[in-house]
Amino acid sequence: MKKLVVLGSTGSIGVSTLQIVEEFPDAYQIVALTAGANLDLLCTQARKFLPAVVSVINDQDAKSVRERLNDLNIEVCCGVEGMIQCATLAEADMVVAAVVGAAGLVPTMAALQAGKDIALANKETLVMAGDLIIEEAGLQGVNLLPVDSEHSAIFQALAGHRHGDIRRLILTASGGPFRELPAAEFSHITPTAALAHPNWSMGKKITIDSATLMNKGLEVIEAHWLFDVPAAQINVHIHPESIVHSMVEYVDGSVVAQLGVPDMKTPIAYALSWPQRLPLNQPGLDLCQIGKLTFSSPDLQRFPCLALAYQALESGGTLPAVMNAANEVAVAAFLNEQIPFSGIPELIERVMACHVPEAVTTVERVLQADRWARVRAREFIAGGLT
Amino acid sequence: MKKLVVLGSTGSIGVSTLQIVEEFPDAYQIVALTAGANLDLLCTQARKFLPAVVSVINDQDAKSVRERLNDLNIEVCCGVEGMIQCATLAEADMVVAAVVGAAGLVPTMAALQAGKDIALANKETLVMAGDLIIEEAGLQGVNLLPVDSEHSAIFQALAGHRHGDIRRLILTASGGPFRELPAAEFSHITPTAALAHPNWSMGKKITIDSATLMNKGLEVIEAHWLFDVPAAQINVHIHPESIVHSMVEYVDGSVVAQLGVPDMKTPIAYALSWPQRLPLNQPGLDLCQIGKLTFSSPDLQRFPCLALAYQALESGGTLPAVMNAANEVAVAAFLNEQIPFSGIPELIERVMACHVPEAVTTVERVLQADRWARVRAREFIAGGLT
Numbered sequence: 124m125k126k127l128v129v130l131g132s133t134g135s136i137g138v139s140t141l142q143i144v145e146e147f148p149d150a151y152q153i154v155a156l157t158a159g160a161n162l163d164l165l166c167t168q169a170r171k172f173l174p175a176v177v178s179v180i181n182d183q184d185a186k187s188v189r190e191r192l193n194d195l196n197i198e199v200c201c202g203v204e205g206m207i208q209c210a211t212l213a214e215a216d217m218v219v220a221a222v223v224g225a226a227g228l229v230p231t232m233a234a235l236q237a238g239k240d241i242a243l244a245n246k247e248t249l250v251m252a253g254d255l256i257i258e259e260a261g262l263q264g265v266n267l268l269p270v271d272s273e274h275s276a277i278f279q280a281l282a283g284h285r286h287g288d289i290r291r292l293i294l295t296a297s298g299g300p301f302r303e304l305p306a307a308e309f310s311h312i313t314p315t316a317a318l319a320h321p322n323w324s325m326g327k328k329i330t331i332d333s334a335t336l337m338n339k340g341l342e343v344i345e346a347h348w349l350f351d352v353p354a355a356q357i358n359v360h361i362h363p364e365s366i367v368h369s370m371v372e373y374v375d376g377s378v379v380a381q382l383g384v385p386d387m388k389t390p391i392a393y394a395l396s397w398p399q400r401l402p403l404n405q406p407g408l409d410l411c412q413i414g415k416l417t418f419s420s421p422d423l424q425r426f427p428c429l430a431l432a433y434q435a436l437e438s439g440g441t442l443p444a445v446m447n448a449a450n451e452v453a454v455a456a457f458l459n460e461q462i463p464f465s466g467i468p469e470l471i472e473r474v475m476a477c478h479v480p481e482a483v484t485t486v487e488r489v490l491q492a493d494r495w496a497r498v499r500a501r502e503f504i505a506g507g508l509t
Numbered sequence: 510m511k512k513l514v515v516l517g518s519t520g521s522i523g524v525s526t527l528q529i530v531e532e533f534p535d536a537y538q539i540v541a542l543t544a545g546a547n548l549d550l551l552c553t554q555a556r557k558f559l560p561a562v563v564s565v566i567n568d569q570d571a572k573s574v575r576e577r578l579n580d581l582n583i584e585v586c587c588g589v590e591g592m593i594q595c596a597t598l599a600e601a602d603m604v605v606a607a608v609v610g611a612a613g614l615v616p617t618m619a620a621l622q623a624g625k626d627i628a629l630a631n632k633e634t635l636v637m638a639g640d641l642i643i644e645e646a647g648l649q650g651v652n653l654l655p656v657d658s659e660h661s662a663i664f665q666a667l668a669g670h671r672h673g674d675i676r677r678l679i680l681t682a683s684g685g686p687f688r689e690l691p692a693a694e695f696s697h698i699t700p701t702a703a704l705a706h707p708n709w710s711m712g713k714k715i716t717i718d719s720a721t722l723m724n725k726g727l728e729v730i731e732a733h734w735l736f737d738v739p740a741a742q743i744n745v746h747i748h749p750e751s752i753v754h755s756m757v758e759y760v761d762g763s764v765v766a767q768l769g770v771p772d773m774k775t776p777i778a779y780a781l782s783w784p785q786r787l788p789l790n791q792p793g794l795d796l797c798q799i800g801k802l803t804f805s806s807p808d809l810q811r812f813p814c815l816a817l818a819y820q821a822l823e824s825g826g827t828l829p830a831v832m833n834a835a836n837e838v839a840v841a842a843f844l845n846e847q848i849p850f851s852g853i854p855e856l857i858e859r860v861m862a863c864h865v866p867e868a869v870t871t872v873e874r875v876l877q878a879d880r881w882a883r884v885r886a887r888e889f890i891a892g893g894l895t
Contacts, residue, residue, distance in 0.1 A: 279669075279670075279763065279765055280765065281669075282668065282669025282670060283665075283667075283668025283669020283670065284665075284668060284669065284786075285784070285785065285786070288785070288786040290793065293796075360796055360797055361797075367766075370768070372793055372794065373786050374786050374787070374788040374789070375775050375778050375779060375782075375786040375787050375788065375789045376769050376770065376772075376775050376789055376791055376792070376793050376794065377665065377767060377768075377769050377775050377779065377786070378767065378768040378769055378794050379665055379666065379765065379766070379767050379768075380753075380765070380766045380767075380768055381763060381764065381765050381766075382756070382763075382764040382765075382766055383762050383763050383764055384762065386762075389761050389762050389763050392761050393761060393763065396761075398671070399671065399674070400670075400671070400674040400759050400760050400761040400763070401760070401761050402760040402761065403760070403761045403762055405762055406762070407676065407758055407762050408758065408762065408764050410679075410746055410804040411746055411747075411804050411805050411806045413804065414803060414804060414805070415801050415802065415803045415804070416801065416802045416803075416804075417800060417801045417802075418796040418797050418799065418800060418801070418802075419797050419800070420797045
């Protein structure tokens with residue numbers, strides 16, 4: 124029986140994680156849940172899985188949840204402290220880090236420091252502080268298991284092979300809804316159009332990141348840290364069908380790939396059950412029915428976010444954290460119709476251009492760079508980015 | 510320094526093996542070579558690699574080779590005894606079994622009994638006597654490394670994963686040159702048309718087997734023995750580009766595949782170097798340039814050989830050996846224009862229909878079934894198969 128904490132239980136990854144726990148009640152038990160705005164769903168989840176603790180954003184939400192769950196013996200806490208309390212719970216074996224954005228960093232680091240295995244869905248944690256996270260995971264001897272389908276694919280394609288034999292990693296990208304849209308039309312893209320992802324059902328932030336290819340950029344940085352491979356040996360292929368989830372090419376020309384239907388349950392389940400696999404109750408891959416898989420190179424002219432991510436990774440230090448923070452502000456501004464779609468990379472590039480990277484020595488230093496970038500990005504927006 | 514014996518050094522696999530040895534002279538040394546009709550090439554290879562022993566088909570060829578190599582200190586022997594002498598050479602570490610057809614069985618078994626690791630390209634060995642071969646490999650504790658690109662792919666896709674988690678193996682097949690030819694035209698196929706394989710450069714026998722899909726049938730049986738997976742869990746996908754070399758689907762829906770350019774050097778090198786990989790000097794896979802990969806189900810109506818192979822595997826005993834022998838006679842008869850292309854499955858089916866399978870208890874019993882099937886097949890041809 125593996126005891127799980129789910130940070131971000133009401134998001135897409137959190138919900139799928141709980142579906143798996145429901146499907147395998149003898150293998151997993153939920154000991155803590157944390158959520159953001161969706162208190163209704165959190166309370167429903169708490170009634171079903173009976174965790175010892177739940178955590179929400181602030182005191183007011185905590186009070187509300189406490190009242191709604193007052194017939195149950197569940198502790199309700201809140202804020203960053205609440206998230207840390209959940210992430211470090213003594214009885215927990217594994218923490219599923221599924222919070223969206225920079226907010227995932229601090230509780231994930233706390234879980235690592237408490238010696239918990241991590242199922243990592245929050246890519247920003249590694250983008251911002253990969254060096255610190257990988258070092259801490261090594262010190263604690265814990266397993267850091269990727270949940271992103273691309274990184275789960277690479278993890279599976281590396282199993283049983285020698286790290287020294289890697290020639291390159293190939294991350295696949297659906298290319299998003301604007302894969303074939305001419306550059307001239309990018310400034311007219313609406314939030315509604317950008318939120319309509321062809322293959323994956325995901326939260327808003329990651330859906331916009333998929334449309335700009337920043338999601339793939341964040342994944343390149345994540346892959347660098349998870350698999351200890353330099354930027355120059357990480358390539359991206361556009362693969363609209365999202366069936367080949369990613370690949371590893373070895374020095375003899377052999378390429379090992381992991382494929383599957385585009386459903387997050389498989390990579391989540393693999394992170395939970397590794398090194399075993401769960402017999403998931405879902406349709407297998409039928410390549411004969413799918414018929415064809417296509418591949419092309421990404422267009423960095425139309426999707427400059429991907430190039431910005433490579434630039435951030437190669438410069439290193441605090442620059443990836445700055446890029447990530449500027450991107451979060453830019454995506455929110457785009458969703459609020461404050462900036463156009465084409466303004467997202469423009470804003471990120473401007474913020475990055477005025478940052479002088481420093482070495483990442485502490486989480487606090489990273490958070491400082493993150494805050495600086497958010498302020499700077501909001502200033503640019505207020506100044507009238509067009 | 511790994512010391513290699515190459516059985517069948519002048520064939521397609523043998524020649525590629527020697528190219529790899531030439532590329533990595535510090536890693537491999539050739540200690541014995543055996544060949545069939547191509548004495549010129551054998552002598553050239555012997556002068557270059559200076560093996561201790563070479564073996565040819567008969568006394569006459571041995572005499573000729575002995576004269577041509579009389580300035581070198583190379584022992585020349587012949588016949589099945591000569592092959593066995595090479596396969597069991599005391600100083601050899603690994604035997605590359607690249608003889609074509611049923612002739613590979615006896616020397617491969619001899620190599621196993623002498624405790625040699627085997628790089629197995631001769632699929633007929635497992636088709637005929639898989640049970641005995643796998644048992645002997647287990648008893649001797651030797652490694653049986655697949656050279657066929659499909660089996661090398663599965664071997665690589667299984668590495669690091671649990672055998673109990675396998676849902677099915679998926680072997681890919683190019684579909685051969687007649688993939689889209691209407692059934693009515695099959696009786697008019699000429700040997701020249703059948704020998705023009707779109708993707709792979711191979712010997713005549715295997716090229717015809719690819720055109721009938723019997724090659725894939727033999728590979729299904731080979732996969733059953735190599736990977737201990739029942740026939741019902743081995744599927745075939747037609748994949749004309751021959752880039753995905755084969756796949757393994759696991760119980761969680763995850764599919765691990767191995768891909769590469771269609772070049773036998775990669776799987777041969779992997780068998781030689783496993784568990785390491787050789788940095789081969791050849792172009793990597795460029796999926797963006799290839800653009801698309803397609804998949805479809807095999808048409809068992811037009812390609813009945815594949816169904817016959819499944820039938821042979823499911824019946825078991827001596828039936829696969831009989832099927833294999835009938836196929837060898839049928840392919841030779843087709844190449845000699847004695848029977849039409851559509852006569853190949855017809856002949857095999859007739860021979861199989863009049864065989865009563867027995868358990869495979871000894872190699873001699875298998876060879877007896879093989880001889881019986883050849884006689885019976887020739888009788889059917891003489892009787893005027895149309």
